[in-house]
Amino acid sequence: MTEPARILVVGGGYVGMYTALHLQRKLRSGEAEVIVVTPDPYMTYQPFLPEAAAGSISPRHVVVPLRRVLDKCKIVIGEAKSIDHAKRTATVTTLATEEEGTGAVEITYDELVLAPGSVSRTLPVPGLADYGIGFKTVEEAIGLRNHVIEQMDIASATRDPAVRDAALTFVFVGGGYAGVEALGELEDMARYAARYYHNVKPEDMRWILVEATGRILPEVGEEMGKYAIRELRRRNIDVRLDTRLDSCADRVAVLSDGSRFPTRTVVWTAGVKPHPVLAASDLPLNGRGRLAATARLTVEGAEHAWTAGDAAAVPDLSAAQKGQECAPNAQHAVRQAKVLAENVVASLRGEPLKNYEHKYAGSVASLGLHKGVAHVYGRKLKGYPAWLMHRTYHLSRVPTFNRKARVLAEWTLAGLFKREIVSLGSLEHPRAEFELAAGGEPPKTK
Template sequence: MSKHVLIVGGGYVGMYTALRLRRKMRRQLKSGELKITIVAPESYMTYQPFLPEAAAGNLEPRHVVVSLRRVLPGVTILNGRVTAIDHAGRRATVEVVERVDAEPYEVRTIDYDTLVFCPGSISRTLPIPGLAECGIGFKTVAEAIFLRNHVLRQLDIAASSTHPESRRQALTFVFVGGGYAGVEALAELEDMARDALRYYPGLEADSMRWVLVEASDKILPEVGEDMGKWTVEALRRRGIEVRLQTLLKSAENREIVLSDGERFGAGTLVWTAGVKPNPLVKKTDLPLDDRDRVKATAELTVDGVDDAFTAGDIAAVPDLTEPGKFCAPNAQHAVRQAKVLGDNLAAALRGRELKAYKHSYAGSVASLGLHKGVAQIYGVKLRGVPAWFMHRTYHLSRLPTLNRKARVTADWTLALFFSREVVSLGTLQRPREEFELATKKY
């Protein structure tokens, strides 16, 4: 009798688990004894550590994503959103939609035998006035490319405007959140904008204002306290304002109000202040902890539930290297958990013993722009060019498929001989605008 494995989510865990399971059980998949289905909104996996470089124009956007259909032949890819899971009945409800706010084209019910639940996380937001209207996140390739076009567009506006206040607002960029996403996005985009100013004779680097707002007293805690302090000093030497122990209180009408009382206009507001589990976790009958994470065992099964596995950002996976703690929601754990999950899933289907996930934290690397970085790997601290080179080398080794590795390497090689493009293609987000104007009745 054929077994059907349903994987909810096409991110790190979903794709790597499917890859592992497909290799382990290639014969069963080919004979029809096993069926694997991935349900995800997009038909690709985004390698998020390279999003800042894509936003800065160092990498082609298509080269930081991996096609699920291409790397998983024989696996059914269903593009849609799971809206409910009845694991007791081994049934999932899926909506096929074009946009998050659109009506579903079709609602489907999928029966399965074994569940791999890994829908990932979403941005953790707060009820701050104006945030929903003018803020932008930094979790997807669409957001990264939008930000690139938006920043370049702000330079165009400033160069074309004669009104001092309009120029000042266009050239003010605010990033909220001092983790990897916020620091790397700000550093790469500031580096890109500074490089682009050579083509804007009327603008000076000193006329731009880049502000990083962080609620705690440090940034990049993963690289260690001393390297985090060095990063703050390095950013400030570049003229970037790092506001520690500061909160965003309001952003209405693009007027930024900080907890220290300062008010100023900003044309750009990027929100990277943490993540939270996908809301889908509350629409399942799986057990959750007090932080809305799925309760998991060290073997990456759902605690107390048969035929269910989980890993990644939404899973409370025990950290066996630090008893009493859980694995951090980052890519380093997600990729390694997926390999163990794939092996355990294959073992479970064959009635064999499962293995526990155990991984000591290797360290962290962060890019701060071209030829700039910070890293702490197995206790070794690096900064500047060596850290930047380590960042690229490490993530290139983790990027799936030889195809993507070659294309990313080609992008970096070409960048050695040619300068970055500084063209804003913001109209890509509004492709029907010109046609609608042409059809407008006067």
């Protein structure tokens, strides 16, 4: 009797989850075993992070529990540290290996799906490691929401003008989706929350968007990008193009144009880079550190290795010019995952593989409640229609009917009742009060 093939999926994001989901649906009983290695027991639907930060969506509805969705797969909560594809092994650390002090375990496989996604790309900016806040995980989104409200509390309570000004100055670095949508939603939320403070007004707050290039939101096109800038500036948001963050040491944001802003909030969303496990593998990479992929979503020159999403340089067969690659976004990742799973199953059965080809439909972006921009199938929308399209599109794409229903219910209730403006920063340090009572040192907050 032939042993079932072992398929190792590294990563539990868009590509990892959807590939495993399609595999468990398409594989016959006993045909293969699917193992998913992921650092978190859930998949984060990142387009909803700005709304989670603004309190429009509950954090638990932004994530999809992998054990529930991938009930026919084996889920290993851990981090792939290296891949030796020549030996068909992956070195993985888990919570158990850390607890046992054994270091790591080796997982063998027959087929490898390498889709670890990307990590935040940082630069050697003085003070960034000490004071910067990321915006890539649900924990960071909720932490940022708590932080913004806490700054408003500080500004309301202090008598020191310098402390107040620094608390009410918010600097966002990066003019892509993450930076613009996070700033737009949080500014909207803070503007609303200010009505409940007797001595903090919306005009007291300073919101600054720093972008190193000459445009923001390049995915929605130049015209819609310019509209987004006008809309943000109309809300007194200071948009600085062709500008870099040179330093944020000592809680002072120093920009390349010479400006200096004392601030307690620097949000870094200036791009991503390939996951470190790619460099720790024996698989071929391109010049930017991404896996060299074929249109069939195999890794070039490596049999039984597959990839897609942020980690892969996938040729864009629908592009007008040859040599272009698919953009590393969710739209491509979800569609690539389906083709990837079909090709893995076809490979196991000795059937021909097919190419991935999908024409980019367009992009939508939110600029806050009832405000947005969109460029979809050649049509350009702005304001409320674009915002509505943004919500409709992402509601249709969030995984599982359960999550769709919960998000829709929350949006409906949000339209009937007032926003929540509560900071639950203590959730980030649940033992702080007990440690203090027991004679320990309370944790320091940024």
